[in-house]
Amino acid sequence: MIFRYLSTGIYSFKKSNHSFLIKQAFCKDVLIFNCSEGCQINLLNQGFKINNLSKIIVADLHINNISGLLGLLSSLNLIGRTKSLHIYIPCDLKYYVDLGKKYSHTNFNYVVYFHVLKTGLIINSSSYRFYTFFYKRSYVFVFMQLEKYGTFFFNIARKNYLNAGPLYGKLKEGHSFLFSDGFVLDGTKLTQKNLVGQQLSIFKSFFYYRHYFENSLFFSFLLIL
Template sequence: MECINLNDGFNAIHDICMSFILKLTHLREVWLFNSFDGCQHTILRKGVKFNQISKIIIIDLNINTISGLLGILSSFSLSGRKKPLHIYGPSGLAEYIDLCKKYSHTNFCYSIYLYILASGVTIDHWNYKMYVMIRYHYFELLIFTHIRPGKFELNKAEKFNIMSGPLYGKLKQGLHFILPDGFILDGTYFINNNYVGLKNSLFNNIYHTRRYVENNINSNMLIYRL
């Protein structure tokens, strides 16, 4: 997972209302968080292609957060985008997009799916999961990557004269097997170090609260408002 700051002139992301990108390497997807005015030009300068962006997450309806949304949606259409786009945001975002389309006389050549952010699991993928927590008029996000099994040690399996087949897949999952003679095969023995999942925290609050501190524990990446 890679985070790309779209706020030129800063070495870190200083304001969650500004825009940034998460590149999810294992999904081969790019998620855009918030859209300030003219962010589509910054995205191109950062070397990100419009067609790579599969999801847009809007944290709140602040003008700094949504002022560039119509511009980037129009840029997607002008670039000939065909695959659908998934947008996550607070209640009222759909009405904002409809009004912008109405008064700018703009239509898009691709499908848009809108989802209202609510507390709980919002995005649940086999490799990534996003939790949403509501705090006053904005949202706090936690993004987790799941633990994945490591490389299967084929040479260890051959030492035990285990024939190749579906059993290899079961052992890679860490399952245990008891053979007819009572010998136990421990799947974890045949795996070379599991990939430990990551935790990324996104907060839009300049004040520390108990929940803020608890949710931030063991985070690999922290993005917050100063």
């Protein structure tokens, strides 16, 4: 999991109104948490393409969290984006974006979906999950990257006269098979090492400290805003 800080001029998390991105190493999609002024140029300076942006999550409607949103949406339109974009926010922001489009006399060539944050699972992807919890007038976020199975070595399997079929799937998952002659077929030797899942938790309160450490089953990274 790749984590980059996008806010301008500040390099420590002392307030909750900061912007950063989350990207998984094995896919192109980029997720941005808060969209502060200048996050777009910082995104480009760090070697990421804004067209790979798939989701934006806004913690609250503080001006520092949405000041760069309209500029980013306009830039996506200028580069010819056609893929839809999903924005997760505490309340519907469609009216705010429509006013910005009206003021700048522009329209987007892509669809923007607005999702209102609520307690529970908000993003369920094949490779990660994003949860949010509401506590004391603020949201707590948990990003969980799921375990990814390693690449299966097809060439080695063919050299050992293993025919393609359901057996490949079992071997990729690391299962072992014992043959009648005592030969053991170990799936871990035919597959690259699995990518262990990770968890990124974003808190605004110390209330969840103990609960977090006692129940975390993944390699974890804790971020207190």
